[in-house]
Amino acid sequence: MKRPVRRQHQCPACGYPGLAEEPRPASGGGSFEICPCCGYQPGVDDDDRGVTPSEHRRRWIVAGSPWFSRATPAPPRWSPQGQVEKAFGKGGK
Amino acid sequence: MRSAPAILPAGSATCHSAGFGGLVTLLLLLVVTGRAEVRLVQGPAVTVTGTNAVIHWVTDTPAGGRVRFGNAPGRWDQRAQGPVGTNHAVTLDRLKPGTMYHFTVGTARLPLATNSFATSGPGSFEPTATSGKTENPDGPQAARPPPARVTWGSLRTLEDHFDRHGADFRAASSEDYAGQAWTFLVRAIREGLPAKQDTAGVIRVFDPQAGAFAAYNPDGTTKTYFKPGRRGYFNDQPGDSVDLRSLDHFRPPQ
CATH class of the missing domain: 2.60.40.10 (Immunoglobulins)
Incomplete structure (x- = not known):
């Protein structure tokens, strides 16, 4: 029997495609799911700290694009630059 | 029988076909009946x-x-x-x-x-703890929380939430942090702390006294637990206000 495929979602800050929840669900507010890649937390970084996804992305890139999570490992052959470009285009704007 | 134009929204295209006299009649009807639709x-x-x-x-x-x-x-x-x-x-x-x-x-x-x-400041949401420690408003008499694998919604994310927000509550470990979030829910239900429920069933709870905020899945497991820095954060959260004391189906996981 096939296991149901759970839809994954993209981080609005770094483009990581493996989030379990929609960052900004239709019910309003943020998902509160912390991106294991860049640490962006919808509902906290934006709604409380006033940091937009693009601003977080800029800061994350300036900091060297470190993998955030201690519990969730980065995918094999993970490329932060490739991920950002795939999600947001060249320059990651 | 009621006149149909009176229940049409203001600016309805039927005004054109009604002509000037009809428009005046419509406005009069709206004024008299007070039934102009306000959105x-x-x-x-x-x-x-x-x-x-x-x-x-x-x-x-x-x-x-x-x-x-x-x-x-x-x-x-x-x-x-x-x-x-x-x-x-x-x-x-x-x-x-x-x-x-x-x-x-x-x-x-x-x-x-x-x-x-x-509103902010001391008032009706006084902690019940008798120790006077603001870091532990749930008091020494609070029930022992179940393990995090029971109380945390997505266990693989717990370490990340602890890393980001554990210091807000001086949590010693991720297990301690998850336990505090569970204890916060127990107290919120007992005291009827301000809470909202959105259309997906997510419950958001705020303690104005301690400045603590948590979000819980419909099954009572924790989504996050932290102290917002911005005034009005809880007020701006989505959902309708609910009284946790009267939500029969919503309980902390055991």
């Missing part, structure tokens, strides 16, 4: 300053602004009003500090939306 365009938003709150909202047509409010959802035992217009700002003053208020905005006859807000 909420924006808001309501709340700006809380000390013991005052200003409720803002926008309607699509000019209408009188009326706010009914009280300390429990649906119990509108106080009211305030503003002038006729589309951009409404009604001030509620001399509110109690540290108190949750629920309100509805609309016209004198038509409620348009409900929401809630909390």
Whole structure:
């Protein structure tokens, strides 16, 4: 029997495609799911700290694009630059 | 039989076919019956300053602004009003500090939306702990929490939440952090802390006294637990106000 495929979602800050929840669900507010890649937390970084996804992305890139999570490992052959470009285009704007 | 044009929205295309006389008749009908349909365009938003709150909202047509409010959802035992217009700002003053208020905005006859807000400062949300330690408002008598694998919604994310927010509660470990989030829910239900439920069933809880905020899945497992830095954060969260003491189906996981 096939296991149901759970839809994954993209981080609005770094483009990581493996989030379990929609960052900004239709019910309003943020998902509160912390991106294991860049640490962006919808509902906290934006709604409380006033940091937009693009601003977080800029800061994350300036900091060297470190993998955030201690519990969730980065995918094999993970490329932060490739991920950002795939999600947001060249320059990651 | 009621005249059909009277229930049409203002600006309806039928006005053209009715001609000038018809338009006058329609306006007269609307004035006499007071049944012009008023729609909420924006808001309501709340700006809380000390013991005052200003409720803002926008309607699509000019209408009188009326706010009914009280300390429990649906119990509108106080009211305030503003002038006729589309951009409404009604001030509620001399509110109690540290108190949750629920309100509805609309016209004198038509409620348009409900929401809630909390005033800051000490007040009705006093911690029950007798130790006087603000870091542990749940008190030494609080029940021992179940393990995090039972209480945390997505266990693979727990370490990340602990890394980001554990210091807010001086949590010693991720297990301790998850346990505090569970204990917070137990206390929120017991004391009826300010809470909202969105259309997905997510419950958001805020303790104005401790400045702590948590979000819980419909099954009671924790989504996150932290201390917001921005005033008005909880007020701006989505959802309708709920009294956790009367939500029979919502319980902390055991």
